[in-house]
Amino acid sequence: MCIGMYFRRQELTPDIMVGIIGAGISGLTLAFHLQEKNIPYLLLEEKDITGGYIKTEIRENYILDIGPNSILADEEIINFFKTLDIENELIEANPNSKARFIYKAGRYRILPDSPPRLLKSNFFSFKTKISILREFFRKTEKVEDETLAQFITRRFNKEVTDYVLNPFVTGIYAGNPEKLLVKLTFPILNDLENKxxxxxxxxxxxxxxxxxxxxxxxxxxATFPKAIAEKLKNLHVNTKVEKVEYLNGQFKVTALSNEQKLSYDFSQLVIATPAFTASSIVKNISPDVSQALSQVEYPPMALVHTIYSKENVKGELNGFGGLNPKIENKFASGSIWTSSVFSNRVPTDQILLTSFVGGSQYYDQYISEDHQIKENITRDFQKDLKIEGTPLMQKIHRWEKAIPQYDKNLQAAYSEIEKLQIKGLYFCAGWYKGISLSDCIKNAMQLAKNISTLKDIHS
Ligand SMILES: Cc1cc2nc3c(=O)[nH]c(=O)nc-3n(C[C@H](O)[C@H](O)[C@H](O)COP(=O)(O)OP(=O)(O)OC[C@H]3O[C@@H](n4cnc5c(N)ncnc54)[C@H](O)[C@@H]3O)c2cc1C
Known part of the structure; x- marks a missing residue:
């Protein structure tokens, strides 16, 4: 214990019932929706800023998203933005950015996005085109714990796995399709095959x-978490939860805030932190869940932002970006052509590109020195995108633990959680049943609804 630290029991009104640990997008969304339903809650956040993986750096000449760079929103999520009064702050992705480019045989090629385009384009070999058409008639199979690569190779063929699945999975999960499980990542694929x-x-x-x-x-x-946080009445930042115990049907939470030990009692507890911190938080409640959560993999990822003067760009950057299949042995897993997607990121005479180096298939590249990463990225831009000269700005942000892997270790953690017999304990985070921002939001909204149906929860 630090010198000068002392222990204090929080003077909480008995009203406070739902404790939420972690003010990333999941915890914030949950807190907001509980507040809307008049359910007493307290949201505890370790850092002095909310948003977790969502981070934006704004300077005079650029806006850089250091974590997530876009959100897929349906009507329900857009209504949420409206409730937060940020709908006028929204910008929609440029329609041209629907085009996805995949690196194949020495250059970026547009991925055909409809059956007629698929047949006309030369993206796939003739053999693969036939194999794709045959998928309509291929016999169905039920395979236990099938990986994404096994599924796509079984239903289509290896070329589709290598050149479509692999780059997309790297783009979303920074993961390896040979390890990610279909039922955890895209259960819809199993459903479509079965139905x-x-x-x-x-x-x-x-x-x-x-x-x-x-x-x-x-x-x-970062506009988004900031807007939610500003509306919350019961958010404590700079408050790191260290321990949770479960005694007489109550969760006793011990936290550290400005060198003070604080203690809280909650009847419901939601853990909205990454799996690796959830693991230490639940150690006293369930050593088995704690152990399983500690095994969830989070490979590292470096985001490299590069700005060039537009006059240096000799090629076309009309699309979302270029993804690199692992089989092509490129340095980065891909780049988003950020200013082609959201044009206000840099002045109109410049372009911004965001490259991804790392994830479970590009670890060796991630551990390169910063200058090596920059040189490799710049060299590949020159060669593949015909961008000449030196960047006006190039910056690396490293996430040591970036994206949870939806593989058999996570499946084992889910199994341990299902065995838990503790009423009132919930998990709500990017590693728990949906990694995208929209999944996190939807899961948090649903949890708020579930909690609101509990008896005696309203103040
Ligand atoms: C590089 C990168 C790019 C991504 N790109 C996209 C994208 O473009 N689109 C998309 O939809 N998704 C994207 N994602 C995924 C998405 O950003 C995450 O899944 C999502 O932000 C997770 O939010 P969360 O609230 O579940 O957790 P987190 O963001 O991890 O928030 C957890 C919070 O808990 C706090 N905390 C941790 N321990 C404690 C403790 N002991 N006590 C108190 N507080 C604690 C943390 O400080 C943090 O604020 C990306 C992720 C990364 C890493």
């Missing part, structure tokens, strides 16, 4: 993934 006998048939019959659009905010993604 329609074919993924493609199912996609056509079920009408695709619904009407969602990609957004960010004029001043970057």
């Amino acid at each position: 329609y006998g074919s993924v493609l048939k199912g996609m056509i019959k079920s009408g695709g993934s619904g009407r969602r659009k990609s957004f960010n905010f004029k001043k970057g993604m």
